[in-house]
Structures are given as C-alpha cells and as structure tokens.
Amino acid sequence: MLELAVFEKMPDQVKISHEELESSGFCENPLFGCLVAEVPEEHKSKEGFTVVGYGLYFYTYSTWRGRALHLEDLYVMPEFRGRGIGKSMLSKVAEVAKKMQCARLQLSVLNWNTPSRDFYAAKGAQDLTAAEGWHLIRFDGQSLDNLANDAPKD
Amino acid sequence: MDFSIRAANVEDCKDIARMIMELAEYEKVTEHVKVTQRDLEQDGFSKNPFFQGIIAEVPEQHKSSEGHVKIGYALYFYAYSSWSGRASYMEDLYVMPEFRGKGIGKALMSKVAQLSLAAGCKQLNFTVLNWNKSSLDFYISQGCFDVTEKMGYHCMRCEEEALQNLAQP
Numbered sequence: 001m002l003e004l005a006v007f008e009k010m011p012d013q014v015k016i017s018h019e020e021l022e023s024s025g026f027c028e029n030p031l032f033g034c035l036v037a038e039v040p041e042e043h044k045s046k047e048g049f050t051v052v053g054y055g056l057y058f059y060t061y062s063t064w065r066g067r068a069l070h071l072e073d074l075y076v077m078p079e080f081r082g083r084g085i086g087k088s089m090l091s092k093v094a095e096v097a098k099k100m101q102c103a104r105l106q107l108s109v110l111n112w113n114t115p116s117r118d119f120y121a122a123k124g125a126q127d128l129t130a131a132e133g134w135h136l137i138r139f140d141g142q143s144l145d146n147l148a149n150d151a152p153k154d
Numbered sequence: 155m156d157f158s159i160r161a162a163n164v165e166d167c168k169d170i171a172r173m174i175m176e177l178a179e180y181e182k183v184t185e186h187v188k189v190t191q192r193d194l195e196q197d198g199f200s201k202n203p204f205f206q207g208i209i210a211e212v213p214e215q216h217k218s219s220e221g222h223v224k225i226g227y228a229l230y231f232y233a234y235s236s237w238s239g240r241a242s243y244m245e246d247l248y249v250m251p252e253f254r255g256k257g258i259g260k261a262l263m264s265k266v267a268q269l270s271l272a273a274g275c276k277q278l279n280f281t282v283l284n285w286n287k288s289s290l291d292f293y294i295s296q297g298c299f300d301v302t303e304k305m306g307y308h309c310m311r312c313e314e315e316a317l318q319n320l321a322q323p
C-alpha cells in the first residue's frame with residue numbers, strides 16, 4: 001500500500017497500520033475483501049518478497065443497478081509487471097463481482113496515470129468523469145465533524 | 155416546517171423506490187433505473203445489508219400534493235480507504251421539490267455524517283455531476299472539497315459486456 005501511495009505521489013496520505021487492516025478485513029463482518037498475487041520462492045523479489053501484488057475491494061450499492069463492487073487498490077510490484085499479473089487479479093475481482101451478482105465494477109484512477117487509464121480502457125472501462133462529468137466530493141477531518149454536529153438531535 | 159429524520163426500515167422501501175425514480179428524472183436518466191422495491195428490501199434489510207437508509211418525514215398536515223409524508227431520503231454504505239480506513243459513501247441524497255429550501259437536505263446529510271462518524275468512518279464521499287451547479291454549490295458551502303478537481307481522480311466503471319469479458323479466466 002505504501003509502495004502504491006508513493007507511486008501516486010501521496011505517501012503522506014497513508015494513515016492506517018497493518019494491525020488495522022487485520023482487524024478490519026478479517027473479522028466477522030469484514031469491511032473489505034483482498035486478493036494477493038504470489039510467486040514461488042525461486043522467483044521472489046530482489047528484497048525477498050513472494051507476495052508481489054494485491055487487489056483490495058468492497059461492496060457498494062447503486063440505486064439504479066443494485067449491488068456493485070469497488071476496486072479500491074490494484075497493485076503489482078514494478079519488477080513483476082508486464083506478465084499479466086494485474087490482468088489476472090482484475091479478472092479475479094470481476095469473477096467475485098459476478099458471483100455476488102454485482103452489476104458493476106468501479107474504481108478510480110488518477111488523471112495523469114496514463115498506463116493505468118489505458119489498461120482499464122482496454123478492458124472496457126468507461127471514464128465517467130470524462131464522459132459524463134461525475135466528480136468525487138469528500139468531507140473529512142474538521143468538515144466532517146462540523147457536518148455531523150449539525151445533525152438533528154433525536 | 156416540522157420534519158423528522160430517522161433510520162429507514164423495510165416498510166420505507168416503497169417510498170424509497172418512488173423517490174429513486176424522481177431523482178433519476180431530475181438527473182435525466184430514468185431508463186437506467188433497474189432496482190425495484192423488492193431489491194431494496196432484500197439488499198438493504200438482510201443480515202449483511204449493502205446499504206443504510208435515512209428518511210425525512212413530515213406530519214400528515216404537511217403531506218405532499220400527492221399525499222406523501224416520506225418526502226426525502228439519503229442512502230449510504232460503508233466503503234474502505236486503504237489509506238485512512240473505514241469510510242462512508244453517500245449514494246443518494248434527495249428531497250422532493252416542494253419541500254426544498256427548508257433545511258431538510260442538510261439535515262439528512264448531517265445525519266449520514268453523524269452515523270458514519272459513530273461507525274468509525276474518517277471520510278464521507280459522494281459524487282456530483284459537474285453541471286449540477288446548485289448541488290455543487292450547496293456541498294462546497296457545507297465544507298467539503300472536490301477530490302476530482304483537487305487530486306485528479308477519475309471515476310471508472312465496467313458493466314454489462316465489459317464486466318462479463320473481464321470475468322473470463
């Protein structure tokens with residue numbers, strides 16, 4: 001995750017720990033699902049890792065189409081790219097979506113990340129921001145606290 | 155005007171389905187709506203629901219011109235940010251036109267924020283069409299920021315044939 005954040009030029013945005021991932025993803029009602037790509041010991045990375053990629057996803061809902069799946073992260077370590085590992089993981093996530101009767105697989109990509117944009121476009125993904133004008137809007141930190149404080153008292 | 159904001163229950167699905175269609179008409183996309191009242195009942199009120207709902211209700215004496223007392227809703231679900239952990243995503247926020255300008259939309263959104271914070275969420279996210287100036291202005295005035303503008307994220311989607319093709323081994 002940190003490697004991916006460095007690639008996206010936002011390493012200071014990573015606030016969660018591996019302990020939090022353990023408790024959030026592997027409890028009775030997990031908040032996400034995750035796939036990992038693994039290579040045999042003899043093909044391990046320069047630094048000795050055999051887990052060389054991951055895909056993290058969660059279920060969402062569209063009031064138009066019903067169940068959907070959001071692919072939050074898809075990452076393959078640089079030295080293992082160009083071998084179809086990313087494509088395999090993406091297909092596997094799509095298979096999960098189908099099994100759960102999801103009508104859509106969604107994700108977000110940085111506008112300057114041309115290789116990723118091309119990769120997803122080649123797989124048939126539409127860019128909803130470019131095509132239809134959808135923008136992602138967020139409340140966090142102080143603005144989220146302020147909004148919550150305005151909620152009507154029960 | 156007097157109104158109440160409360161968590162949705164399974165009996166609200168008929169009115170939620172009605173208002174989903176009203177919102178789709180406003181967004182000019184009615185032909186895209188495939189979700190039925192039954193889908194909402196199954197997907198929102200089972201053991202592991204796919205979404206949470208909030209309803210805005212008015213007293214009988216203030217009912218709409220067509221006789222409805224459930225006059226607004228918000229629908230949200232829990233997401234996950236691999237950078238900051240649990241997050242909330244607000245899929246829909248809608249108030250019937252004749253009840254706008256009374257703070258009901260703001261009250262619905264605040265309730266989503268309150269419940270999301272209580273559930274441990276660090277973000278509340280949603281999407282808005284860039285031509286929907288009145289909604290964008292409303293949200294910005296409430297203190298949020300445009301992630302697409304600021305950070306350059308584009309929303310991508312695979313569905314129907316593209317999704318089928320992707321799921322082939």
